[in-house]
Amino acid sequence: MPELPEVETIRSQLSERIPGRRIDTIAVYDEKTVSPLAPGEFEEAVTGQTILAVNRYGKYLEFPLRSGSAIALHLRMTGRLHWRPGSADDGTRFLKLELTFDDGSSLVFGDMRRFGRAWLLPEDGAARRDYWARKVGIEPLGAAFTAKVLEQVLDGRRGPIKPTLLNQSIVSGLGNMYVDEALFQAKIHPLRRAGSLATREIIALHRAMRDRLRVAVAHGGASIDSYRDGLGQRGSMQDYLKVHLHEGEACPRCGCVVVKTRVAQRGTYWCPTCQPEP
DNA sequence: ATTTTCCCCTGCCGGC
DNA sequence: TGCCGGCAGGGGAAAA
Numbered sequence: 001m002p003e004l005p006e007v008e009t010i011r012s013q014l015s016e017r018i019p020g021r022r023i024d025t026i027a028v029y030d031e032k033t034v035s036p037l038a039p040g041e042f043e044e045a046v047t048g049q050t051i052l053a054v055n056r057y058g059k060y061l062e063f064p065l066r067s068g069s070a071i072a073l074h075l076r077m078t079g080r081l082h083w084r085p086g087s088a089d090d091g092t093r094f095l096k097l098e099l100t101f102d103d104g105s106s107l108v109f110g111d112m113r114r115f116g117r118a119w120l121l122p123e124d125g126a127a128r129r130d131y132w133a134r135k136v137g138i139e140p141l142g143a144a145f146t147a148k149v150l151e152q153v154l155d156g157r158r159g160p161i162k163p164t165l166l167n168q169s170i171v172s173g174l175g176n177m178y179v180d181e182a183l184f185q186a187k188i189h190p191l192r193r194a195g196s197l198a199t200r201e202i203i204a205l206h207r208a209m210r211d212r213l214r215v216a217v218a219h220g221g222a223s224i225d226s227y228r229d230g231l232g233q234r235g236s237m238q239d240y241l242k243v244h245l246h247e248g249e250a251c252p253r254c255g256c257v258v259v260k261t262r263v264a265q266r267g268t269y270w271c272p273t274c275q276p277e278p
Numbered sequence: 279a280t281t282t283t284c285c286c287c288t289g290c291c292g293g294c
Numbered sequence: 295t296g297c298c299g300g301c302a303g304g305g306g307a308a309a310a
Binding site: 077078094111112113114115157158159163167225226264265 | 280281282283284286287288289290
């Protein structure tokens with residue numbers, strides 16, 4: 001599932017290829033992808049526009065256009081975004097959107113489960129900043145995300161730490177997999193009350209979050225099942241996961257058996273020895 | 279205000 | 295062999 005490292009991998013690849021390109025044609029194969037826009041509205045707004053950059057906000061991608069507007073996109077569970085040098089059909093299935101550029105290259109958005117979405121953002125810069133401010137919280141790989149900041153946003157929260165870290169309006173970019181990995185590395189049980197963590201635990205968690213995300217970016221993300229990068233290739237982070245999807249296997253730190261439980265309606269993997277129950 | 283539950287969607291897998 | 299229920303989890307709406 002695309003989380004921050006997967007989306008960042010795609011952003012990085014697309015940012016080397018797409019900025020400066022003009023959108024010659026756009027095909028919307030599934031109106032649900034751009035709803036609630038009226039049919040034709042998305043095409044009208046982006047055809048002929050030059051893409052200026054490829055940005056990431058949490059798990060969202062943003063493509064600012066010369067008009068001042070921007071395309072926003074979220075891959076959700078099974079979305080794929082592939083750039084290809086030509087427009088020839090590369091067998092991408094479940095096509096939702098297809099853009100062709102002025103140099104003959106193209107970008108396709110496919111999504112098996114139809115959760116992925118694209119939006120048109122307001123042209124007004126202040127409105128755009130407001131849009132992102134309301135949607136996403138702190139960028140965990142940014143310089144502004146310090147252990148002190150993490151301590152401040154967790155302070156007073158009574159909910160379990162796992163769903164708190166999954167809440168994108170607090171810290172933005174971690175999903176089920178990297179939360180499990182970060183909590184394991186920081187030796188924190190997923191059901192600990194977020195506001196009850198000691199300062200040393202918050203420092204360890206902050207370090208673990210950034211470390212796991214950085215390592216995952218370095219490996220091009222994790223291709224657990226459907227994820228592929230912006231060029232259609234698999235990532236390799238799935239080979240470096242320590243507890244996630246490792247139910248019944250030995251914990252790499254203590255040798256104890258990794259268990260799977262359900263926290264916040266999510267399959268949750270953890271080590272009963274390294275991450276003691278609260 | 280914060281936290282929890284439900285929903286969307288479809289391929290896949292285990293059980294019978 | 296084939297059917298079927300349950301599972302997977304991103305985010306957001308709705309409920310608590």
